[in-house]
Amino acid sequence: MGSHAQDARGRVGAVRLIVETATTSPPRFSIVVPAYQAASTLGETLDAVLAQTFADWECIVVDDGSKDETLRIATSYAQRDPRIHAIHQDNAGTAGAYNTGVGAAAGLYVVICSADDILLPEHLSEVSAFIEREPGYDIYSTSGYFWWPGDYQELCDGPWEGADVRSLQLSEVIRCCFYSVGAAYRRDLFASVGGYRAGTFGEDYDFWLRAMAMGARHRYLPKPLSLFRRTGSQKSARLETAYRSDIRLVSDLRRDFELSAAEGDAVTHRIRELELKIDELRRPSAKIRRTIRQSVVRVLGHRRAKRLARTAKVTLAALSHRVGRAPSEDVEA
Numbered sequence: 294m295g296s297h298a299q300d301a302r303g304r305v306g307a308v309r310l311i312v313e314t315a316t317t318s319p320p321r322f323s324i325v326v327p328a329y330q331a332a333s334t335l336g337e338t339l340d341a342v343l344a345q346t347f348a349d350w351e352c353i354v355v356d357d358g359s360k361d362e363t364l365r366i367a368t369s370y371a372q373r374d375p376r377i378h379a380i381h382q383d384n385a386g387t388a389g390a391y392n393t394g395v396g397a398a399a400g401l402y403v404v405i406c407s408a409d410d411i412l413l414p415e416h417l418s419e420v421s422a423f424i425e426r427e428p429g430y431d432i433y434s435t436s437g438y439f440w441w442p443g444d445y446q447e448l449c450d451g452p453w454e455g456a457d458v459r460s461l462q463l464s465e466v467i468r469c470c471f472y473s474v475g476a477a478y479r480r481d482l483f484a485s486v487g488g489y490r491a492g493t494f495g496e497d498y499d500f501w502l503r504a505m506a507m508g509a510r511h512r513y514l515p516k517p518l519s520l521f522r523r524t525g526s527q528k529s530a531r532l533e534t535a536y537r538s539d540i541r542l543v544s545d546l547r548r549d550f551e552l553s554a555a556e557g558d559a560v561t562h563r564i565r566e567l568e569l570k571i572d573e574l575r576r577p578s579a580k581i582r583r584t585i586r587q588s589v590v591r592v593l594g595h596r597r598a599k600r601l602a603r604t605a606k607v608t609l610a611a612l613s614h615r616v617g618r619a620p621s622e623d624v625e626a
Contacts, residue, residue: 323400326342328355338408346414354377356381356382357386388491402424404476412518423435434473434476435472446520462505464559467546468562470501474521475519493538495539
């Protein structure tokens with residue numbers, strides 16, 4: 294398999310070329326990197342892939358119609374290492390880029406990685422060993438760090454994080470998605486689910502939901518093995534759009550699959566929770582708090598702002614206890 298610059302046959306021809314020239318011995322992992330206008334971060338992401346201590350991988354970068362230097366950077370890395378492959382296509386969105394990349398993948402497992410995230414050096418080695426210790430699952434995820442501007446790294450503290458190896462059930466994932474940077478899944482799961490749905494805002498979350506509704510089994514490794522870059526320009530930073538997308542995704546799940554009572558209750562709970570969050574976002578007081586929070590972060594940086602927020606919460610909790618009131622949840626960074 295070699296690098297590729299788009300020819301006269303277009304995107305479909307590009308994918309066909311990669312499939313036809315694939316080696317007969319598939320790699321353990323296919324790392325799929327959808328990239329759009331990612332020139333400022335893609336090199337760092339690919340350097341992290343090259344730094345993996347586990348060597349049996351391929352990396353497929355899909356340039357999704359970028360107008361910056363994304364394709365040139367991807368092609369230059371493909372020329373440096375034959376395990377890296379570059380595909381160019383007209384803009385089709387993140388779901389379309391994933392579909393192209395996974396469709397061209399030859400690995401036994403697909404590893405998802407955005408063009409601004411980082412797989413730590415032991416990521417593939419640890420995941421491969423985890424699969425060997427815990428065979429028979431379809432989706433393998435790990436913990437990781439949120440990576441804030443100023444090089445501040447914060448361990449993910451979501452509701453499903455913890456010290457124990459465990460499996461999440463669909464009802465739990467409906468309520469809150471697991472940390473999925475660098476998550477690996479069996480490649481044949483992609484065809485079973487029908488790929489990533491075009492036009493969805495949270496295409497990866499939608500994929501996990503639909504896969505698990507079809508019976509896919511999840512396993513969690515409690516080790517932080519990746520960095521999830523957080524900036525104000527990301528899709529995930531647009532809160533109301535993200536909340537409305539999640540309402541649509543879980544509603545579609547209920548429409549398209551026969552859910553258990555617990556799973557149906559989880560959908561109802563999640564929709565109600567998201568609607569309340571949208572209402573909260575629209576309140577003038579919430580906008581004022583967000584403006585203040587952003588100003589504090591700009592001045593202090595994320596690390597110091599988090600420390601200040603934690604101190605303020607402890608102080609407010611102590612004062613509330615003295616006067617017999619529940620502590621406020623408004624203080625956050």
